[in-house]
Amino acid sequence: MKIDILKHNLVPKHEIMSNSEIKKSFKDLDYEIKNLPKIKLSDPVSKNIDAKEGDILKITRDSQTAGTFVTYRVVEK
């Protein structure tokens, strides 16, 4: 039996961002995209959603302070 890790309550929602989304979200940022936190290509989550190197994952997780919080990770080897 294979467990779908994405459904586990401790795994937050991961989405691969499309180019248009990236353009919209990072329109006026004060940092370089390569400086975002990383996620391994071999990470179970990135394998599970078929992310490719260079993709940006949008992670929506519950936050104690802000309710929900959106953060990003760059997929790297």
Added chain:
Amino acid sequence: MNKFIKKIAQINFGLMSPEDIRKMSVVKIETPDTYDEDGYPIENGLMDPHLGVIDPSLKCRSCGFRGGECQGHFGSINLARPVIHVGFGDVIHKILRSTCNECGRILLDDVAIEEYRDKINDLLNQGENLNDLIKEIYNISKKDVCPHCEAEQEDIKIDKPISIIQGDYKLTSSEVREKLEKITDDDAFVLGVNPEVARPEWLILTVLPVPPVTVRPSITLDTGERSEDDLTHKLVDILRINQRLIENMEAGAPQLIVEDLWELLQYHVTTYFDNEASGVPPARHRSGRPLKTLAQRLKGKEGRFRSNLSGKRVNFSARTVISPDPNISINEVGVPEMIAKEVTVPSYVTDWNIDEMKKYIENGPDIHPGANYVIRLDGRKIRVYDETKEAILEKLEPGYIVERHLNNGDMVLFNRQPSLHRMSMMAHEVKVLPYKTFRLNLCVCPPYNADFDGDEMNMHVFQTDESRAEAKSLMRVQEHILSPRFGGPIIGAIHDHISGAYLLTREESTFTEEQALQIIRKSHLPIPKRKNEDWTGKELFSLLLPDDFNINYKAEICRKCDVCLKEDCENDAYVVIKDGQLLYGAMDEKAYGSFSGKILDAIMKEYGPTRTKEFLDRSTDLAICGIMKTGITTSTNDEEIPDEAQERINAHLVMAEEKVDKLVVAYEEGELEALPGRSLEETLEMKIMQVLGEARDKSGEIAESYFGMDNHSVVMALTGARASMLNLTQITACVGQQSVRGGRIHRGYIDRTLPHFRKSELGAKAKGFVHSSYKGGLDPIEFFFHAMGGREGLVDTAIRTAQSGYMQRRLVNALQDLQVKESGLVTDNNGLVIQTMFGEDGVDPAKSDYGKAADLDKIIDEMRIK
């Protein structure tokens, strides 16, 4: 020397070969004397001018620089016989033990040697640590017969620190050196000695480097006598013995004498390196003091590393004992005049302050608002003396810098270790006061975690206008009233301020107009119009509050009744402030205490730091006046209860004990039912703990019912000023169960805590329940259990501070370079993103409402009122 900036490209560690030592040596030292009769250094002596100079008027013979610029040059001593270096005794022993006594090969067959060589190379290529592998090689290479030359092996032992013994024969240093010389470069590599930087035989000294005089300067005493450094003394010893050894050898003296001298030389060289080596008697000065040689200079807390390289000392700082002063503002610090005259502020002379500066210079260094130094336009610093005063005053013009004494109103940094959070260093305004302690307002004790049982604190004086301005806007005490830890006030009333405010504002306290005006006057508040009737304490307190201030809350003295009567609360615990008037409720810890002051918190958030500082300063004054009108005192009489109460408590405790006995009987007869997830024994323990806990609480309640608010101990406990009701009931009624490791006490003898009990007895008394009160006194058994519990408490706190300290250190190291940009972005010093929004919600906890961005209930309330 100062003209070069050199970058370190790499550092290599290795041994110095005798050739290296000779190459770097500028002079061979041969004479054990330092200076001749005229006081000039002797050539080839230990103070040879080639070794460098200290006196700035002399030129160095080696490099031509003057004293101060010449960093010194090494010399060398040719030792008549080789000598073992103390630091390497262990290494030499290990190498000899792992190699053949005859042929010097490693005691492993060729295959194994090759295998290990490959392993070492692998680790080197991966840049990993070799230690474990080398240790393994040393452990495995032990054989009775050499696999290469088939010679039988004798045991090689070490008599620490430096005697190498083969079988029963003590090897001489020369023999050790010969053995080491036999080891091939390839074998040495496998033994962990890299042939590119070291050879095994270099572990034995044949030449001794002599450090430059700058390393061991001689001191000229007031009497004109020269006193030499410990290292120089030791080098003299070495040279003297070395010289005698040479003479004896040349004269063909008997072997015995030569060997004795050789041994002595070995001793001197050993103590020259390390005078605390175990098994070697320390070399002593003539006075009997052990010499401080090379290892002692580096080692330990007072050594070069911990004291000089890691420890930084600063100028313009002061440290002394602290003591309280409720009459100064929270923003101020009382500085003793003695200190104010020592630490200075550099101030530029301008057309506008020149007269003031002249007055300072006229006062000189000994009269308080004076000056210690003046810096001229050309940058020269001149000390202000009575003799130089006139000349300086004449020349003083705008552009000069006067290092004037610290004076009232100057900004200084004030700090108490351990500096665990940012409130441990705050900027205060100076108030120069008599006597010799730093004075601080009691409200700033909590952030510094200071008390006055002998605590000392440090003060630093800012030296530039930029630092002063920055500190004033960021580090002032009033900017830190709200803690970023929990979004509430950390600076606030403690102890007597709280009980004082309660005594002032409680229901029955009224004052005649005369008394009231006296209090107002003493509290530095604006004098209000007379109203020709008595004042209540609440009216007095209202004078402190802003006119449009509104707040409702439940005070600390609230008894948490089932149905809250609000304004009609019989304890006066429901506080209502409307339009700056305290209508209901008494002031206590919840009002303006540190950590929980609601009014303080609200004023800070609505009116800002300056108004809050004013509120705190004035309320301090007022509370002290309040406490002085009523007076407060406490003694064991406060914990007195009538006999009838004592009887009720005793009856109750007896009942509880019977209950425990019943539980035990039920357990023994197997009638007790286990709680889910617990064993029968655990269930019994839990139930007994519960019964005894209730017993103590109940006896406390009985005692409490006899206490009233006219009892000062109770006032202090209930208002949150100090102590708790638990403390009081423990004194009065019953101390309760003592615990070790979170449960009842079980340890001690086999199956029982003390021989006074039967084995496996489970009753209350046998397992550490203390029926007595502190006031009534404990019996010996109770006292013993109490000491057990008390000791555990002490041990725990000691361990907790060490653990949390280390945890904090690791956290600080991980987070220290993070920065928050205006957009809320958090990055590290490489620009890597840590968080795209600070704390995920972008809220500064110090400006938040107890951690939340906003208090919605309060905002809605405010809107309703409008």
